[in-house]
Amino acid sequence: MNGRTSAAGSRSEARPSRQINIVLRSNETSLAAVPERDIPVSPVVPGQQGLYQEIQKELDQLVGLEQIKELIYEIYALLQIARMRSEAGLLSGGHVFHMIFKGNPGTGKTTVARIVAKLFQKMGVLSKGHLVEVERADLVGEYIGHTAQKTRDLIKKALGGILFIDEAYSLARGGEKDFGKEAIDTLVKAMEDHKNQFVLILAGYSDEIDFFMSSNPGLHSRFPIQMEFPDYNLDQLFQITELMVKERDYILMPQSMSKLRDHLQSEKENRRHAFSNARYVRNLIEKGIRNQAVRLLNQYVTGNPGKLELMTLRPEDFRMGT
Known part of the structure:
Protein backbone atom coordinates (compact mmCIF):
# COMPACT_ATOMS: atom_id res chain seq x y z
CA MET A 1 0.00 0.00 0.00
CA ASN A 2 3.07 2.18 -0.17
CA GLY A 3 1.89 3.21 3.18
CA ARG A 4 -1.63 3.65 1.74
CA THR A 5 -3.56 1.93 4.47
CA SER A 6 -7.23 2.34 5.39
CA ALA A 7 -8.60 1.61 8.81
CA ALA A 8 -11.90 1.41 10.59
CA GLY A 9 -13.06 3.63 13.37
CA SER A 10 -13.87 7.30 13.59
CA ARG A 11 -14.20 9.80 16.37
CA SER A 12 -17.49 11.60 16.76
CA GLU A 13 -16.20 14.54 18.78
CA ALA A 14 -14.22 17.35 17.16
CA ARG A 15 -10.64 17.79 18.33
CA PRO A 16 -10.71 21.57 18.88
CA SER A 17 -12.25 21.02 22.35
CA ARG A 18 -9.04 19.45 23.64
CA GLN A 19 -5.93 21.02 25.08
CA ILE A 20 -3.33 22.19 22.58
CA ASN A 21 0.31 21.24 23.03
CA ILE A 22 2.61 22.61 20.33
CA VAL A 23 5.67 20.47 21.01
CA LEU A 24 7.38 18.06 18.66
CA ARG A 25 7.83 14.86 20.60
CA SER A 26 10.43 13.43 18.28
CA ASN A 27 13.13 16.01 18.78
CA GLU A 28 11.69 18.17 21.59
CA THR A 29 11.77 21.23 19.33
CA SER A 30 8.94 23.72 19.59
CA LEU A 31 7.50 24.78 16.26
CA ALA A 32 7.09 28.26 17.66
CA ALA A 33 10.82 28.41 18.32
CA VAL A 34 11.67 28.20 14.63
CA PRO A 35 13.22 31.42 13.28
CA GLU A 36 10.65 33.84 11.90
CA ARG A 37 11.41 33.60 8.24
CA ASP A 38 10.46 30.66 6.03
CA ILE A 39 6.89 29.75 5.07
CA PRO A 40 4.42 32.48 6.09
CA VAL A 41 1.00 31.59 7.43
CA SER A 42 -1.79 33.00 5.27
CA PRO A 43 -5.16 33.97 6.75
CA VAL A 44 -7.66 31.14 6.68
CA VAL A 45 -10.82 31.89 4.73
CA PRO A 46 -14.14 31.97 6.61
CA GLY A 47 -15.69 28.57 7.14
CA GLN A 48 -12.37 26.85 7.78
CA GLN A 49 -13.35 25.96 11.35
CA GLY A 50 -14.65 22.62 10.13
CA LEU A 51 -11.49 21.88 8.15
CA TYR A 52 -9.92 19.62 10.72
CA GLN A 53 -12.97 17.39 10.81
CA GLU A 54 -12.24 16.64 7.14
CA ILE A 55 -8.56 15.97 7.86
CA GLN A 56 -9.43 13.95 10.96
CA LYS A 57 -11.77 11.77 8.93
CA GLU A 58 -8.87 10.82 6.66
CA LEU A 59 -6.57 10.24 9.61
CA ASP A 60 -9.14 8.04 11.33
CA GLN A 61 -9.05 5.75 8.31
CA LEU A 62 -5.41 4.97 9.09
CA VAL A 63 -4.60 2.06 11.36
CA GLY A 64 -2.50 3.03 14.39
CA LEU A 65 -0.11 6.00 14.01
CA GLU A 66 -1.54 7.74 17.08
CA GLN A 67 1.52 9.91 17.70
CA ILE A 68 1.54 10.97 14.04
CA LYS A 69 -2.11 11.98 14.29
CA GLU A 70 -1.35 13.99 17.44
CA LEU A 71 1.50 15.83 15.72
CA ILE A 72 -0.63 16.70 12.69
CA TYR A 73 -3.22 18.16 15.05
CA GLU A 74 -0.49 20.22 16.71
CA ILE A 75 0.50 21.65 13.31
CA TYR A 76 -3.15 22.46 12.59
CA ALA A 77 -3.50 24.13 16.00
CA LEU A 78 -0.37 26.19 15.41
CA LEU A 79 -1.74 27.45 12.09
CA GLN A 80 -5.10 28.32 13.60
CA ILE A 81 -3.55 30.21 16.51
CA ALA A 82 -1.20 32.02 14.12
CA ARG A 83 -4.28 33.20 12.20
CA MET A 84 -5.94 34.40 15.41
CA ARG A 85 -2.78 36.23 16.49
CA SER A 86 -2.59 37.94 13.11
CA GLU A 87 -6.23 39.03 13.36
CA ALA A 88 -5.50 40.39 16.85
CA GLY A 89 -2.63 42.50 15.52
CA LEU A 90 0.07 40.27 16.99
CA LEU A 91 3.10 38.87 15.23
CA SER A 92 2.21 35.49 13.81
CA GLY A 93 5.57 34.85 12.19
CA GLY A 94 6.57 32.23 9.65
CA HIS A 95 7.47 28.64 10.41
CA VAL A 96 9.61 25.92 8.90
CA PHE A 97 7.54 22.90 7.89
CA HIS A 98 10.17 20.73 6.18
CA MET A 99 9.93 17.22 7.63
CA ILE A 100 11.68 13.91 8.19
CA PHE A 101 9.58 10.72 8.04
CA LYS A 102 11.37 7.76 9.63
CA GLY A 103 10.20 4.16 9.42
CA ASN A 104 10.15 0.88 7.57
CA PRO A 105 8.28 0.45 4.27
CA GLY A 106 4.51 0.21 4.36
CA THR A 107 4.01 2.20 7.56
CA GLY A 108 1.91 5.00 6.03
CA LYS A 109 4.52 7.63 5.21
CA THR A 110 3.27 8.49 1.72
CA THR A 111 -0.37 8.52 2.83
CA VAL A 112 0.40 10.88 5.70
CA ALA A 113 2.40 13.13 3.34
CA ARG A 114 -0.69 13.50 1.12
CA ILE A 115 -2.85 14.39 4.11
CA VAL A 116 -0.29 16.98 5.27
CA ALA A 117 -0.22 18.47 1.77
CA LYS A 118 -4.01 18.80 1.83
CA LEU A 119 -3.90 20.41 5.28
CA PHE A 120 -1.29 22.94 4.20
CA GLN A 121 -3.24 23.83 1.07
CA LYS A 122 -6.48 24.33 3.00
CA MET A 123 -4.73 26.41 5.65
CA GLY A 124 -3.04 28.68 3.11
CA VAL A 125 0.52 27.47 3.63
CA LEU A 126 0.80 25.93 0.16
CA SER A 127 -0.91 27.25 -2.97
CA LYS A 128 -1.56 23.88 -4.64
CA GLY A 129 -1.13 21.13 -2.06
CA HIS A 130 0.01 18.45 -4.49
CA LEU A 131 2.59 15.76 -3.74
CA VAL A 132 5.57 15.03 -6.00
CA GLU A 133 7.03 11.67 -4.97
CA VAL A 134 10.58 10.92 -6.15
CA GLU A 135 13.58 8.73 -5.36
CA ARG A 136 17.31 8.81 -6.10
CA ALA A 137 16.98 7.79 -9.76
CA ASP A 138 14.70 10.77 -10.41
CA LEU A 139 17.21 13.23 -8.94
CA VAL A 140 20.67 11.93 -9.82
CA GLY A 141 22.05 12.33 -13.33
CA GLU A 142 24.89 10.76 -15.23
CA TYR A 143 27.40 13.58 -15.45
CA ILE A 144 28.42 16.78 -13.67
CA GLY A 145 25.65 19.36 -13.87
CA HIS A 146 23.01 16.86 -14.97
CA THR A 147 21.95 16.09 -11.38
CA ALA A 148 21.52 19.74 -10.46
CA GLN A 149 19.27 20.33 -13.47
CA LYS A 150 17.16 17.21 -12.82
CA THR A 151 16.75 18.20 -9.17
CA ARG A 152 15.84 21.80 -10.03
CA ASP A 153 13.23 20.56 -12.51
CA LEU A 154 11.58 18.42 -9.84
CA ILE A 155 11.67 21.24 -7.32
CA LYS A 156 9.97 23.48 -9.88
CA LYS A 157 7.33 20.80 -10.38
CA ALA A 158 6.77 20.66 -6.60
CA LEU A 159 6.36 24.42 -6.08
CA GLY A 160 3.10 25.08 -4.30
CA GLY A 161 3.14 21.56 -2.85
CA ILE A 162 5.33 18.93 -1.25
CA LEU A 163 8.45 17.27 -2.65
CA PHE A 164 8.58 13.81 -1.07
CA ILE A 165 11.89 11.98 -1.43
CA ASP A 166 11.67 8.30 -0.52
CA GLU A 167 14.84 6.51 0.60
CA ALA A 168 16.47 9.93 0.72
CA TYR A 169 19.56 8.51 2.45
CA SER A 170 20.59 6.91 -0.85
CA LEU A 171 21.68 10.36 -2.02
CA ALA A 172 24.58 10.24 0.45
CA ARG A 173 25.73 6.67 -0.07
CA GLY A 174 28.29 7.26 -2.79
CA GLY A 175 30.67 9.57 -0.95
CA GLU A 176 32.12 12.89 -2.05
CA LYS A 177 32.47 11.99 -5.74
CA ASP A 178 28.94 10.63 -6.10
CA PHE A 179 26.43 12.80 -7.94
CA GLY A 180 24.02 12.35 -5.04
CA LYS A 181 25.93 15.05 -3.18
CA GLU A 182 25.10 17.45 -6.00
CA ALA A 183 21.41 16.68 -5.49
CA ILE A 184 21.71 17.37 -1.76
CA ASP A 185 23.45 20.70 -2.36
CA THR A 186 20.77 21.69 -4.88
CA LEU A 187 18.00 20.81 -2.43
CA VAL A 188 19.60 22.84 0.36
CA LYS A 189 19.91 25.85 -1.93
CA ALA A 190 16.30 25.50 -3.08
CA MET A 191 15.10 25.51 0.52
CA GLU A 192 16.47 29.05 0.71
CA ASP A 193 15.61 30.23 -2.79
CA HIS A 194 12.02 28.92 -2.64
CA LYS A 195 11.51 28.95 1.12
CA ASN A 196 7.92 30.18 0.88
CA GLN A 197 6.87 27.94 -1.97
CA PHE A 198 7.25 24.25 -1.14
CA VAL A 199 7.74 21.77 1.67
CA LEU A 200 10.43 19.09 1.50
CA ILE A 201 9.84 15.72 3.17
CA LEU A 202 12.68 13.21 3.38
CA ALA A 203 11.64 9.63 4.12
CA GLY A 204 13.38 6.35 4.83
CA TYR A 205 14.67 3.89 7.41
CA SER A 206 15.42 5.54 10.77
CA ASP A 207 19.12 4.68 11.04
CA GLU A 208 19.86 5.47 7.42
CA ILE A 209 18.04 8.79 7.57
CA ASP A 210 20.13 9.75 10.63
CA PHE A 211 23.28 8.96 8.64
CA PHE A 212 21.99 11.02 5.73
CA MET A 213 21.33 14.02 7.96
CA SER A 214 24.91 13.92 9.19
CA SER A 215 26.21 14.02 5.60
CA ASN A 216 25.56 17.74 5.27
CA PRO A 217 25.98 20.10 8.25
CA GLY A 218 23.25 22.37 6.93
CA LEU A 219 20.55 19.71 6.80
CA HIS A 220 19.57 18.96 10.37
CA SER A 221 18.48 22.45 11.38
CA ARG A 222 16.30 22.73 8.28
CA PHE A 223 13.99 19.87 9.32
CA PRO A 224 12.44 20.76 12.69
CA ILE A 225 9.58 18.26 12.31
CA GLN A 226 10.47 14.60 12.57
CA MET A 227 7.85 11.84 12.56
CA GLU A 228 8.53 8.26 13.62
CA PHE A 229 6.40 5.66 11.84
CA PRO A 230 6.46 2.46 13.92
CA ASP A 231 5.94 -1.03 12.55
CA TYR A 232 2.39 -2.32 12.87
CA ASN A 233 1.73 -4.93 15.53
Whole structure:
Protein backbone atom coordinates (compact mmCIF):
# COMPACT_ATOMS: atom_id res chain seq x y z
CA MET A 1 0.00 0.00 0.00
CA ASN A 2 3.07 2.18 -0.17
CA GLY A 3 1.89 3.21 3.18
CA ARG A 4 -1.63 3.65 1.74
CA THR A 5 -3.56 1.93 4.47
CA SER A 6 -7.23 2.34 5.39
CA ALA A 7 -8.60 1.61 8.81
CA ALA A 8 -11.90 1.41 10.59
CA GLY A 9 -13.06 3.63 13.37
CA SER A 10 -13.87 7.30 13.59
CA ARG A 11 -14.20 9.80 16.37
CA SER A 12 -17.49 11.60 16.76
CA GLU A 13 -16.20 14.54 18.78
CA ALA A 14 -14.22 17.35 17.16
CA ARG A 15 -10.64 17.79 18.33
CA PRO A 16 -10.71 21.57 18.88
CA SER A 17 -12.25 21.02 22.35
CA ARG A 18 -9.04 19.45 23.64
CA GLN A 19 -5.93 21.02 25.08
CA ILE A 20 -3.33 22.19 22.58
CA ASN A 21 0.31 21.24 23.03
CA ILE A 22 2.61 22.61 20.33
CA VAL A 23 5.67 20.47 21.01
CA LEU A 24 7.38 18.06 18.66
CA ARG A 25 7.83 14.86 20.60
CA SER A 26 10.43 13.43 18.28
CA ASN A 27 13.13 16.01 18.78
CA GLU A 28 11.69 18.17 21.59
CA THR A 29 11.77 21.23 19.33
CA SER A 30 8.94 23.72 19.59
CA LEU A 31 7.50 24.78 16.26
CA ALA A 32 7.09 28.26 17.66
CA ALA A 33 10.82 28.41 18.32
CA VAL A 34 11.67 28.20 14.63
CA PRO A 35 13.22 31.42 13.28
CA GLU A 36 10.65 33.84 11.90
CA ARG A 37 11.41 33.60 8.24
CA ASP A 38 10.46 30.66 6.03
CA ILE A 39 6.89 29.75 5.07
CA PRO A 40 4.42 32.48 6.09
CA VAL A 41 1.00 31.59 7.43
CA SER A 42 -1.79 33.00 5.27
CA PRO A 43 -5.16 33.97 6.75
CA VAL A 44 -7.66 31.14 6.68
CA VAL A 45 -10.82 31.89 4.73
CA PRO A 46 -14.14 31.97 6.61
CA GLY A 47 -15.69 28.57 7.14
CA GLN A 48 -12.37 26.85 7.78
CA GLN A 49 -13.35 25.96 11.35
CA GLY A 50 -14.65 22.62 10.13
CA LEU A 51 -11.49 21.88 8.15
CA TYR A 52 -9.92 19.62 10.72
CA GLN A 53 -12.97 17.39 10.81
CA GLU A 54 -12.24 16.64 7.14
CA ILE A 55 -8.56 15.97 7.86
CA GLN A 56 -9.43 13.95 10.96
CA LYS A 57 -11.77 11.77 8.93
CA GLU A 58 -8.87 10.82 6.66
CA LEU A 59 -6.57 10.24 9.61
CA ASP A 60 -9.14 8.04 11.33
CA GLN A 61 -9.05 5.75 8.31
CA LEU A 62 -5.41 4.97 9.09
CA VAL A 63 -4.60 2.06 11.36
CA GLY A 64 -2.50 3.03 14.39
CA LEU A 65 -0.11 6.00 14.01
CA GLU A 66 -1.54 7.74 17.08
CA GLN A 67 1.52 9.91 17.70
CA ILE A 68 1.54 10.97 14.04
CA LYS A 69 -2.11 11.98 14.29
CA GLU A 70 -1.35 13.99 17.44
CA LEU A 71 1.50 15.83 15.72
CA ILE A 72 -0.63 16.70 12.69
CA TYR A 73 -3.22 18.16 15.05
CA GLU A 74 -0.49 20.22 16.71
CA ILE A 75 0.50 21.65 13.31
CA TYR A 76 -3.15 22.46 12.59
CA ALA A 77 -3.50 24.13 16.00
CA LEU A 78 -0.37 26.19 15.41
CA LEU A 79 -1.74 27.45 12.09
CA GLN A 80 -5.10 28.32 13.60
CA ILE A 81 -3.55 30.21 16.51
CA ALA A 82 -1.20 32.02 14.12
CA ARG A 83 -4.28 33.20 12.20
CA MET A 84 -5.94 34.40 15.41
CA ARG A 85 -2.78 36.23 16.49
CA SER A 86 -2.59 37.94 13.11
CA GLU A 87 -6.23 39.03 13.36
CA ALA A 88 -5.50 40.39 16.85
CA GLY A 89 -2.63 42.50 15.52
CA LEU A 90 0.07 40.27 16.99
CA LEU A 91 3.10 38.87 15.23
CA SER A 92 2.21 35.49 13.81
CA GLY A 93 5.57 34.85 12.19
CA GLY A 94 6.57 32.23 9.65
CA HIS A 95 7.47 28.64 10.41
CA VAL A 96 9.61 25.92 8.90
CA PHE A 97 7.54 22.90 7.89
CA HIS A 98 10.17 20.73 6.18
CA MET A 99 9.93 17.22 7.63
CA ILE A 100 11.68 13.91 8.19
CA PHE A 101 9.58 10.72 8.04
CA LYS A 102 11.37 7.76 9.63
CA GLY A 103 10.20 4.16 9.42
CA ASN A 104 10.15 0.88 7.57
CA PRO A 105 8.28 0.45 4.27
CA GLY A 106 4.51 0.21 4.36
CA THR A 107 4.01 2.20 7.56
CA GLY A 108 1.91 5.00 6.03
CA LYS A 109 4.52 7.63 5.21
CA THR A 110 3.27 8.49 1.72
CA THR A 111 -0.37 8.52 2.83
CA VAL A 112 0.40 10.88 5.70
CA ALA A 113 2.40 13.13 3.34
CA ARG A 114 -0.69 13.50 1.12
CA ILE A 115 -2.85 14.39 4.11
CA VAL A 116 -0.29 16.98 5.27
CA ALA A 117 -0.22 18.47 1.77
CA LYS A 118 -4.01 18.80 1.83
CA LEU A 119 -3.90 20.41 5.28
CA PHE A 120 -1.29 22.94 4.20
CA GLN A 121 -3.24 23.83 1.07
CA LYS A 122 -6.48 24.33 3.00
CA MET A 123 -4.73 26.41 5.65
CA GLY A 124 -3.04 28.68 3.11
CA VAL A 125 0.52 27.47 3.63
CA LEU A 126 0.80 25.93 0.16
CA SER A 127 -0.91 27.25 -2.97
CA LYS A 128 -1.56 23.88 -4.64
CA GLY A 129 -1.13 21.13 -2.06
CA HIS A 130 0.01 18.45 -4.49
CA LEU A 131 2.59 15.76 -3.74
CA VAL A 132 5.57 15.03 -6.00
CA GLU A 133 7.03 11.67 -4.97
CA VAL A 134 10.58 10.92 -6.15
CA GLU A 135 13.58 8.73 -5.36
CA ARG A 136 17.31 8.81 -6.10
CA ALA A 137 16.98 7.79 -9.76
CA ASP A 138 14.70 10.77 -10.41
CA LEU A 139 17.21 13.23 -8.94
CA VAL A 140 20.67 11.93 -9.82
CA GLY A 141 22.05 12.33 -13.33
CA GLU A 142 24.89 10.76 -15.23
CA TYR A 143 27.40 13.58 -15.45
CA ILE A 144 28.42 16.78 -13.67
CA GLY A 145 25.65 19.36 -13.87
CA HIS A 146 23.01 16.86 -14.97
CA THR A 147 21.95 16.09 -11.38
CA ALA A 148 21.52 19.74 -10.46
CA GLN A 149 19.27 20.33 -13.47
CA LYS A 150 17.16 17.21 -12.82
CA THR A 151 16.75 18.20 -9.17
CA ARG A 152 15.84 21.80 -10.03
CA ASP A 153 13.23 20.56 -12.51
CA LEU A 154 11.58 18.42 -9.84
CA ILE A 155 11.67 21.24 -7.32
CA LYS A 156 9.97 23.48 -9.88
CA LYS A 157 7.33 20.80 -10.38
CA ALA A 158 6.77 20.66 -6.60
CA LEU A 159 6.36 24.42 -6.08
CA GLY A 160 3.10 25.08 -4.30
CA GLY A 161 3.14 21.56 -2.85
CA ILE A 162 5.33 18.93 -1.25
CA LEU A 163 8.45 17.27 -2.65
CA PHE A 164 8.58 13.81 -1.07
CA ILE A 165 11.89 11.98 -1.43
CA ASP A 166 11.67 8.30 -0.52
CA GLU A 167 14.84 6.51 0.60
CA ALA A 168 16.47 9.93 0.72
CA TYR A 169 19.56 8.51 2.45
CA SER A 170 20.59 6.91 -0.85
CA LEU A 171 21.68 10.36 -2.02
CA ALA A 172 24.58 10.24 0.45
CA ARG A 173 25.73 6.67 -0.07
CA GLY A 174 28.29 7.26 -2.79
CA GLY A 175 30.67 9.57 -0.95
CA GLU A 176 32.12 12.89 -2.05
CA LYS A 177 32.47 11.99 -5.74
CA ASP A 178 28.94 10.63 -6.10
CA PHE A 179 26.43 12.80 -7.94
CA GLY A 180 24.02 12.35 -5.04
CA LYS A 181 25.93 15.05 -3.18
CA GLU A 182 25.10 17.45 -6.00
CA ALA A 183 21.41 16.68 -5.49
CA ILE A 184 21.71 17.37 -1.76
CA ASP A 185 23.45 20.70 -2.36
CA THR A 186 20.77 21.69 -4.88
CA LEU A 187 18.00 20.81 -2.43
CA VAL A 188 19.60 22.84 0.36
CA LYS A 189 19.91 25.85 -1.93
CA ALA A 190 16.30 25.50 -3.08
CA MET A 191 15.10 25.51 0.52
CA GLU A 192 16.47 29.05 0.71
CA ASP A 193 15.61 30.23 -2.79
CA HIS A 194 12.02 28.92 -2.64
CA LYS A 195 11.51 28.95 1.12
CA ASN A 196 7.92 30.18 0.88
CA GLN A 197 6.87 27.94 -1.97
CA PHE A 198 7.25 24.25 -1.14
CA VAL A 199 7.74 21.77 1.67
CA LEU A 200 10.43 19.09 1.50
CA ILE A 201 9.84 15.72 3.17
CA LEU A 202 12.68 13.21 3.38
CA ALA A 203 11.64 9.63 4.12
CA GLY A 204 13.38 6.35 4.83
CA TYR A 205 14.67 3.89 7.41
CA SER A 206 15.42 5.54 10.77
CA ASP A 207 19.12 4.68 11.04
CA GLU A 208 19.86 5.47 7.42
CA ILE A 209 18.04 8.79 7.57
CA ASP A 210 20.13 9.75 10.63
CA PHE A 211 23.28 8.96 8.64
CA PHE A 212 21.99 11.02 5.73
CA MET A 213 21.33 14.02 7.96
CA SER A 214 24.91 13.92 9.19
CA SER A 215 26.21 14.02 5.60
CA ASN A 216 25.56 17.74 5.27
CA PRO A 217 25.98 20.10 8.25
CA GLY A 218 23.25 22.37 6.93
CA LEU A 219 20.55 19.71 6.80
CA HIS A 220 19.57 18.96 10.37
CA SER A 221 18.48 22.45 11.38
CA ARG A 222 16.30 22.73 8.28
CA PHE A 223 13.99 19.87 9.32
CA PRO A 224 12.44 20.76 12.69
CA ILE A 225 9.58 18.26 12.31
CA GLN A 226 10.47 14.60 12.57
CA MET A 227 7.85 11.84 12.56
CA GLU A 228 8.53 8.26 13.62
CA PHE A 229 6.40 5.66 11.84
CA PRO A 230 6.46 2.46 13.92
CA ASP A 231 5.94 -1.03 12.55
CA TYR A 232 2.39 -2.32 12.87
CA ASN A 233 1.73 -4.93 15.53
CA LEU A 234 0.00 -8.20 14.68
CA ASP A 235 -3.51 -6.97 15.51
CA GLN A 236 -3.01 -3.86 13.37
CA LEU A 237 -1.65 -5.91 10.48
CA PHE A 238 -4.66 -8.17 10.59
CA GLN A 239 -6.98 -5.18 10.78
CA ILE A 240 -5.27 -3.86 7.64
CA THR A 241 -5.71 -7.29 6.02
CA GLU A 242 -9.44 -7.33 6.69
CA LEU A 243 -9.87 -3.79 5.40
CA MET A 244 -7.93 -4.42 2.20
CA VAL A 245 -10.04 -7.49 1.50
CA LYS A 246 -13.27 -5.58 2.20
CA GLU A 247 -12.24 -2.65 0.00
CA ARG A 248 -11.82 -5.05 -2.92
CA ASP A 249 -15.26 -6.69 -2.38
CA TYR A 250 -13.85 -9.96 -1.14
CA ILE A 251 -14.42 -11.91 2.06
CA LEU A 252 -12.19 -14.27 4.01
CA MET A 253 -13.30 -17.66 5.24
CA PRO A 254 -12.56 -18.21 8.97
CA GLN A 255 -9.89 -20.75 7.98
CA SER A 256 -8.33 -18.17 5.64
CA MET A 257 -8.26 -15.60 8.43
CA SER A 258 -6.54 -18.05 10.76
CA LYS A 259 -3.98 -19.00 8.11
CA LEU A 260 -3.16 -15.37 7.31
CA ARG A 261 -2.85 -14.37 10.94
CA ASP A 262 -0.47 -17.26 11.68
CA HIS A 263 1.59 -16.38 8.62
CA LEU A 264 1.84 -12.69 9.54
CA GLN A 265 2.92 -13.56 13.06
CA SER A 266 5.61 -15.87 11.71
CA GLU A 267 6.85 -13.25 9.25
CA LYS A 268 7.14 -10.58 11.95
CA GLU A 269 8.98 -12.89 14.33
CA ASN A 270 11.36 -14.59 11.91
CA ARG A 271 12.07 -12.08 9.17
CA ARG A 272 15.74 -11.08 9.08
CA HIS A 273 15.30 -7.91 7.07
CA ALA A 274 12.94 -4.98 7.65
CA PHE A 275 9.32 -6.04 7.48
CA SER A 276 7.36 -4.12 4.82
CA ASN A 277 4.19 -3.95 6.93
CA ALA A 278 1.08 -2.92 4.97
CA ARG A 279 2.96 -3.29 1.69
CA TYR A 280 3.59 -6.95 2.54
CA VAL A 281 -0.09 -7.42 3.40
CA ARG A 282 -1.18 -5.84 0.13
CA ASN A 283 1.09 -8.12 -1.89
CA LEU A 284 -0.21 -11.12 0.05
CA ILE A 285 -3.85 -10.22 -0.64
CA GLU A 286 -3.26 -9.49 -4.32
CA LYS A 287 -1.45 -12.82 -4.76
CA GLY A 288 -4.37 -14.58 -3.07
CA ILE A 289 -6.83 -12.87 -5.40
CA ARG A 290 -4.85 -14.04 -8.43
CA ASN A 291 -4.77 -17.58 -7.06
CA GLN A 292 -8.53 -17.44 -6.51
CA ALA A 293 -9.08 -16.35 -10.10
CA VAL A 294 -7.09 -19.32 -11.42
CA ARG A 295 -8.92 -21.69 -9.08
CA LEU A 296 -12.34 -20.47 -10.18
CA LEU A 297 -11.53 -20.69 -13.90
CA ASN A 298 -10.32 -24.25 -13.46
CA GLN A 299 -13.29 -25.15 -11.30
CA TYR A 300 -15.98 -23.63 -13.53
CA VAL A 301 -15.07 -24.86 -16.99
CA THR A 302 -18.69 -24.31 -18.02
CA GLY A 303 -20.98 -21.79 -16.39
CA ASN A 304 -20.09 -19.01 -13.97
CA PRO A 305 -19.45 -19.08 -10.22
CA GLY A 306 -22.05 -17.42 -8.00
CA LYS A 307 -21.57 -14.03 -6.39
CA LEU A 308 -20.55 -15.48 -3.01
CA GLU A 309 -17.97 -17.75 -4.66
CA LEU A 310 -16.58 -14.80 -6.61
CA MET A 311 -16.10 -12.94 -3.34
CA THR A 312 -14.70 -15.73 -1.17
CA LEU A 313 -10.97 -16.21 -0.59
CA ARG A 314 -10.31 -19.75 0.60
CA PRO A 315 -7.29 -21.01 2.54
CA GLU A 316 -5.90 -22.71 -0.57
CA ASP A 317 -5.80 -19.31 -2.31
CA PHE A 318 -3.03 -18.26 0.07
CA ARG A 319 -0.02 -20.33 -0.89
CA MET A 320 2.70 -18.76 1.23
CA GLY A 321 6.16 -18.62 -0.24
CA THR A 322 5.03 -19.18 -3.83
